[in-house]
Amino acid sequence: MEPATIKTTTAGFTKKYPFVDLMVQEFLGTDAAQRNFLEIKSGAKDWDIHRLFGEYYTEYGPYLAKLDILEMAERKVLQIPPPMIDNTLAFFSRFHVTAYNKKLLGANPAPRSWEDLLKPEWKGRKFTLDITPTGVASLVPAWGLEKTLEFARKLATQQPVWIRGGIRALSLVQAGEVPLTLGINFSQLTRAQMKDSSRALQYVILQPVPVRLSGLQGIQATSQSQNAALLWLEWMASLEAQKMADDHEPLGSSVFVRGGAIEQHLRGKQVSVVSWDHQQRIAEWEAKVVEAYGFPKAESK
Secondary structure (H helix, E strand, O other): OOHHHHHHHHHHHHHHOOOOOOOOOOOOHHHHHHHHHHHHHOOOOOOOEEEOOHHHHHHOHHHEOOOOHHHHHHOOOOOOOHHHEOOOEEEEEEEEEEEEEHHHHOOOOOOOOHHHHHOHHHOOOOEEEEOOOHHHHOOHHHHOHHHHHHHHHHHHOOOOEEEOOHHHHHHHHHOOOOOEEEEEEHHHHHHHHHOOOOOOEEEEOOOOEEEEEEEEEEEEOOOOOHHHHHHHHHHHOOHHHHHHHHHHOOOOOOOOOOOOHHHHHHOOOOEEEEOHHHOOOHHHHHHHHHHHHOOOOOOOO
16 A cells, blocks of 8 residues: 555544554565565464465465455445455455557557557557566456467567566656557556646556456454454445545555446446456466567577
8 A cells, every 4th residue: 555545544444443553564575575474474463464465375374364254244244345355355456558648649549449459550669568467467357368368479469669567668658759558557557647747648448457456455363353453454445445545546446346436437347357266377377478478488508
């Protein structure tokens, strides 16, 4: 979570539950993820709730509280939309859009479908493509693996500008060096648009829309305050807290919370949700998409 999100959500929680002593600290980066996971495995009791990092997601199970949070939500004991839950909770969602510089497109229309990107007018360094293919790989739930890989192969033949990171891609588009970039996190785009005084940076939402779970949290087995921890999870899933995330992430609410900005943006659209059932496979899909791109492989001697 962004510092401003932490500040406002903790203030809102404390106002609602003044009898709970709350402290929230964000862990960022690969080193922090590894250190945090090792602390959990060692049985450290400093925290009641932990952020769950994707690279260790399948290994957290033995160290989390044996609470059936999903059943509590289904029985309305907890006011949490059930799709947010896998005995852990995903506070937020992230979805991917295609961003473009309207000054560079001129009279040419922006693509209206994923297949439009394969047309001749988009060949030859006309768009950026991230070598970490989170957005493209997230099409698998809707398209299936083979169709996604075939699309990835065709994208690579369009001779894109290969790049790493959405912020870098957006800066190239905003500066007018490349007309378009795909697979951009909508929250990142929103931040960039806030700083774009020229209003040249625009976007389209191609369907199916790749959507990922984000902000994964779980209650530690050694927690001494599991009931208070459940209150925090329920609070973060409330529309009030979700709107705070929309204000400060920005646009970081869950697609499963009706009335949140993300749900409103995607309402009525076909989505490709990387759900709880897919968490163990997304890394595999990304690796297969990278392979489909056809990057040269180092030869072993």
